[in-house]
Amino acid sequence: MSTDTAVGPAGREVRQTHRVVIRFAGDSGDGMQLTGDRFTSEAAAFGNDLATLPNFPAEIRAPAGTLPGVSSFQLHFADYDILTPGDRPDVLVAMNPAALKANIEDLPHGGMLIVNTDEFTKRNLAKVGYEANPLEDDSLEPYTVHQVAMATLTRGALEPTGMSKKDAERAKNMFALGLLSWMYHRGTDATEQFLREKFAKKPDLAEANILAFRAGWNYGETTESFAVTYEVAPARLAEGTYRQITGNLALAYGVVAAGQQSGLPLFLGTYPITPASDVLHELSKHKGFGVTTFQAEDEIAGIGAALGASFGGALGVTSTSGPGVALKSETIGLAVALELPLLILDVQRGGPSTGLPTKTEQADLLQAMYGRNGEAPVPIIAPQSPSDCFEAALEASRIALAYRTPVFVLSDGSIANGSEPWRVPDVDDLPDLSVTFATEPNAPDGSGEFWPYLRDADTLARPWAIPGTAGLEHRIGGLEKADGRGTISYDPDNHDRMVRLRQAKIDGIPVPDITVDDPHGDAEVLVIGWGSSYGPIGAACRRVRAAGMSVAQAHLRHLNPMPANLGDVLRSYRRVVVPEMNLGQLAMLLRARFLVDAHSYTKVAGLPFQAEELAGVLTDAVKGDLPA
Amino acid sequence: MTATDLPMPAPGGLDLVPTTDETQKAKDYTSDQEVRWCPGCGDYAVLASVRGFLPELNLKRENIVFVSGIGCSSRFPYYLDTYGMHSIHGRAPTIATGLAVTRPDLSVWVVTGDGDALSIGGNHLIHALRRNMNITILLFNNRIYGLTKGQYSPTSEVGKVTKSTPMGSVDAPFNPVSLALGAEATFVGRALDSDRKGLTEVLRQAAAHRGASLVEIFQDCPIFNDGSFDVLRKGDDVAERLLELVDGEPIRFGNDGEYGVVRSATGGLEVARIADVGEDAVVVRRAGEEDPTQSFALSRLSDQDLTHTVTGIFRKVDRATYDDGARAQVEAAKEQATARGDDLAALLRGKDTWAVMPEPENEQ
Numbered sequence: 005m006s007t008d009t010a011v012g013p014a015g016r017e018v019r020q021t022h023r024v025v026i027r028f029a030g031d032s033g034d035g036m037q038l039t040g041d042r043f044t045s046e047a048a049a050f051g052n053d054l055a056t057l058p059n060f061p062a063e064i065r066a067p068a069g070t071l072p073g074v075s076s077f078q079l080h081f082a083d084y085d086i087l088t089p090g091d092r093p094d095v096l097v098a099m100n101p102a103a104l105k106a107n108i109e110d111l112p113h114g115g116m117l118i119v120n121t122d123e124f125t126k127r128n129l130a131k132v133g134y135e136a137n138p139l140e141d142d143s144l145e146p147y148t149v150h151q152v153a154m155a156t157l158t159r160g161a162l163e164p165t166g167m168s169k170k171d172a173e174r175a176k177n178m179f180a181l182g183l184l185s186w187m188y189h190r191g192t193d194a195t196e197q198f199l200r201e202k203f204a205k206k207p208d209l210a211e212a213n214i215l216a217f218r219a220g221w222n223y224g225e226t227t228e229s230f231a232v233t234y235e236v237a238p239a240r241l242a243e244g245t246y247r248q249i250t251g252n253l254a255l256a257y258g259v260v261a262a263g264q265q266s267g268l269p270l271f272l273g274t275y276p277i278t279p280a281s282d283v284l285h286e287l288s289k290h291k292g293f294g295v296t297t298f299q300a301e302d303e304i305a306g307i308g309a310a311l312g313a314s315f316g317g318a319l320g321v322t323s324t325s326g327p328g329v330a331l332k333s334e335t336i337g338l339a340v341a342l343e344l345p346l347l348i349l350d351v352q353r354g355g356p357s358t359g360l361p362t363k364t365e366q367a368d369l370l371q372a373m374y375g376r377n378g379e380a381p382v383p384i385i386a387p388q389s390p391s392d393c394f395e396a397a398l399e400a401s402r403i404a405l406a407y408r409t410p411v412f413v414l415s416d417g418s419i420a421n422g423s424e425p426w427r428v429p430d431v432d433d434l435p436d437l438s439v440t441f442a443t444e445p446n447a448p449d450g451s452g453e454f455w456p457y458l459r460d461a462d463t464l465a466r467p468w469a470i471p472g473t474a475g476l477e478h479r480i481g482g483l484e485k486a487d488g489r490g491t492i493s494y495d496p497d498n499h500d501r502m503v504r505l506r507q508a509k510i511d512g513i514p515v516p517d518i519t520v521d522d523p524h525g526d527a528e529v530l531v532i533g534w535g536s537s538y539g540p541i542g543a544a545c546r547r548v549r550a551a552g553m554s555v556a557q558a559h560l561r562h563l564n565p566m567p568a569n570l571g572d573v574l575r576s577y578r579r580v581v582v583p584e585m586n587l588g589q590l591a592m593l594l595r596a597r598f599l600v601d602a603h604s605y606t607k608v609a610g611l612p613f614q615a616e617e618l619a620g621v622l623t624d625a626v627k628g629d630l631p632a
Numbered sequence: 633m634t635a636t637d638l639p640m641p642a643p644g645g646l647d648l649v650p651t652t653d654e655t656q657k658a659k660d661y662t663s664d665q666e667v668r669w670c671p672g673c674g675d676y677a678v679l680a681s682v683r684g685f686l687p688e689l690n691l692k693r694e695n696i697v698f699v700s701g702i703g704c705s706s707r708f709p710y711y712l713d714t715y716g717m718h719s720i721h722g723r724a725p726t727i728a729t730g731l732a733v734t735r736p737d738l739s740v741w742v743v744t745g746d747g748d749a750l751s752i753g754g755n756h757l758i759h760a761l762r763r764n765m766n767i768t769i770l771l772f773n774n775r776i777y778g779l780t781k782g783q784y785s786p787t788s789e790v791g792k793v794t795k796s797t798p799m800g801s802v803d804a805p806f807n808p809v810s811l812a813l814g815a816e817a818t819f820v821g822r823a824l825d826s827d828r829k830g831l832t833e834v835l836r837q838a839a840a841h842r843g844a845s846l847v848e849i850f851q852d853c854p855i856f857n858d859g860s861f862d863v864l865r866k867g868d869d870v871a872e873r874l875l876e877l878v879d880g881e882p883i884r885f886g887n888d889g890e891y892g893v894v895r896s897a898t899g900g901l902e903v904a905r906i907a908d909v910g911e912d913a914v915v916v917r918r919a920g921e922e923d924p925t926q927s928f929a930l931s932r933l934s935d936q937d938l939t940h941t942v943t944g945i946f947r948k949v950d951r952a953t954y955d956d957g958a959r960a961q962v963e964a965a966k967e968q969a970t971a972r973g974d975d976l977a978a979l980l981r982g983k984d985t986w987a988v989m990p991e992p993e994n995e996q
């Protein structure tokens with residue numbers, strides 16, 4: 005990972021490196037997510053590009069010290085634009101034997117391992133099936149191991165506070181953070197400020213954490229065990245103002261922005277579900293922007309209330325994950341029939357059923373596409389990275405409002421919780437989403453009646469006449485409506501026409517052409533994905549190209565309707581590879597729609613693809629060996 | 633987590649709904665849709681009562697919304713010339729909730745049946761009542777599934793022989809009024825479809841109530857459960873079966889007022905001959921009592937065999953409504969945001985940002 009070497013103060017070697025992957029791993033109660041988040045903020049503030057991968061169990065506190073209780077946070081930061089949280093760590097921080105056992109296989113030989121030795125007791129080793137202490141045999145020989153008694157050192161540093169030993173030891177994650185901050189030349193002020201704010205109501209705890217953090221920093225500085233420190237320069241990203249953002253936060257901000265840009269009240273009707281609950285938590289803070297959040301009695305009530313709000317002229321939104329979508333399906337069908345705007349934010353997780361609540365998967369595509377009775381087309385948009393969730397929410401709102409239709413946003417666990425730098429957009433550049441409500445009768449027969457299903461010739465959208473508008477009183481519902489007049493109709497020809505009209509409306513939504521990244525223009529292999537796999541696919545393409553081969557990359561943001569040029573793009577390559585975190589759902593759609601021999605590469609392990617494995621798949625494809 | 637005081641509700645259920653000076657008639661509320669219930673269906677009578685009653689409210693017609701679920705009664709909105717939505721099975725209270733929270737200027741009504749409200753939609757019903765949403769729910773109870781052609785419902789009597797229960801149903805029925813009271817409803821009333829005067833009076837008070845109002849309407853299905861409430865309509869003993877509650881009055885009934893409701897030995901209420909127990913033993917009706925005990929006991933004066941059937945207002949108390957509280961929070965937050973000068977740009981920027989400068993040009 006190193007390139008340039010210099011000698012720093014105190015004769016220590018300082019290595020300049022382009023990128024580093026650090027993984028903090030510990031028990032669920034060890035505060036690894038906080039530690040990782042904080043190191044991420046330091047990297048962001050320093051101007052590195054970064055990507056993160058939190059990985060934690062569904063249980064809030066699994067039994068301490070066990071393998072199921074291991075929680076980890078991986079951070080990739082660099083001096084150039086990176087695409088993924090990294091396949092394998094350069095540095096692994098293991099706070100206990102379980103964390104070591106669960107993660108050591110991912111550490112490449114030669115990698116740095118920092119271990120909290122205090123937890124390597126006979127009992128803890130036995131809990132995870134270590135017969136011998138790996139710190140005492142030669143099993144860790146392939147790695148550069150730093151054994152640090154973090155709990156003991158933290159306890160010592162906190163002795164003056166008079167805290168109990170147990171309480172003092174809880175700050176050991178800040179000791180680890182301090183040590184890593186020292187090792188990568190990060191400042192201390194911002195973290196100390198952060199801790200003071202976080203524990204504003206408990207100044208004792210704030211001071212204890214700061215003491216532990218400084219102790220870790222000083223430990224690096226004063227002991228001889230760390231001969232080398234590292235510097236990763238700021239990344240040369242496009243000019244602008246940046247901040248760090250997670251996918252769920254970006255999704256929530258996109259929704260707030262959609263409310264502001266449409267001028268409509270925003271109503272979120274929802275029910276808590278992992279990994280989407282943070283969207284509710286965030287939006288509930290922004291009532292000042294005219295956002296109403298309603299925590300309903302169940303998923304169905306959440307979307308029902310959102311649809312009711314849309315009927316009344318608000319922008320209705322519901323947030324959920326796959327199991328919630330299953331419950332909401334009937335109401336989504338109703339929204340298709342009513343032709344009212346509605347946003348469905350699906351933060352996908354592993355399935356079926358309860359599945360893997362905290363792990364990622366992309367297996368709701370066909371559910372979003374077809375998971376309703378009857379012909380019930382719904383537009384689908386998939387963000388490709390954490391920050392892209394902002395744009396995706398705005399684009400979904402644009403379609404929902406302009407075409408009076410429910411729209412899916414398919415995020416997933418990895419981008420929902422993962423973070424990256426985001427170039428903060430200029431509010432003046434955000435799209436105008438204003439809508440015009442119907443105010444006058446529209447019957448073409450001059451009767452002075454209002455026909456709720458008389459469509460706009462251009463968009464095929466029906467008028468949105470909200471209660472309170474005199475003279476436009478009308479009734480809508482799930483029964484089939486007469487084309488135009490909107491009264492109940494069981495007429496066979498009318499139903500056939502209405503089914504086709506609803507489909508034509510969605511099919512006719514203009515979406516941008518798909519672009520292909522094919523730097524040399526001579527690629528025979530096209531790799532196409534959707535959603536959160538953009539990063540690993542892009543990183544894999546870089547590796548393949550760096551090895552002197554050509555590969556073209558395209559990524560689908562609009563899954564329904566698909567870009568008009570997609571068929572031509574697919575047909576212009578000899579081989580098409582479709583990596584997905586499901587069993588080939590997009591590949592099936594592409595094969596069915598375009599009759600192309602798309603080859604699926606799939607994995608459903610609850611974690612994002614690794615660049616290395618995809619690079620292997622693509623290299624094979626370039627050589628003519630396609631995934632089965 | 634801290635509890636904060638919620639604002640007390642505005643006094644009336646319709647206070648925020650715009651009114652009109654124009655005189656309205658039942659005809660103004662009649663849509664151009666042909667009514668398609670079966671001949672003899674109790675729904676006709678309820679529709680006539682509602683059409684006749686709505687003009688009394690002097691509301692702007694465009695500010696009234698009827699939302700329904702699925703079932704015979706849920707066709708109701710099509711026949712009223714107001715805004716309306718015929719939604720999906722059991723979910724009308726959820727849609728009405730979103731509408732009521734975002735549109736305080738609307739009078740929001742839910743029309744539902746015993747299957748829609750108490751089977752598939754039971755969860756939404758109890759939560760709408762618990763939250764005290766400012767909506768009025770008309771629960772048409774005919775104790776049968778009509779639209780699916782005659783299966784028993786959650787209010788059918790035990791042993792009901794239907795297409796789906798040829799040997800008789802074995803499940804115990806709900807008592808809708810007891811259920812509503814248990815769900816913390818602030819207004820509960822009951823009327824008989826054919827009793828236009830009694831129904832209109834309950835509707836009048838339900839509409840005026842701020843918060844969730846549940847009105848159970850006994851309604852006859854002439855096709856699949858014909859005559860189910862006939863004992864309350866005709867015969868010599870109607871007066872001995874029907875008790876109409878009058879607030880503040882002793883609860884007496886019978887052809888000559890010879891029966892009264894008195895405290896029972898078990899702590900509930902029971903029916904007694906006044907000649908046996910004396911005038912002073914008769915319980916005085918208190919609809920506005922915070923304690924729902926009397927109302928609950930009245931809802932269970934007899935089994936659902938209609939031996940003694942109470943109509944009128946079971947409960948009418950003031951409690952903060954969800955929609956008023958939710959709107960007050962949004963308004964308070966908006967004021968604070970304005971005072972602080974919050975804007976979207978500041979939100980998106982957040983607290984920790986860094987700037988990336990343009991690449992310096994190479995020096996020669």
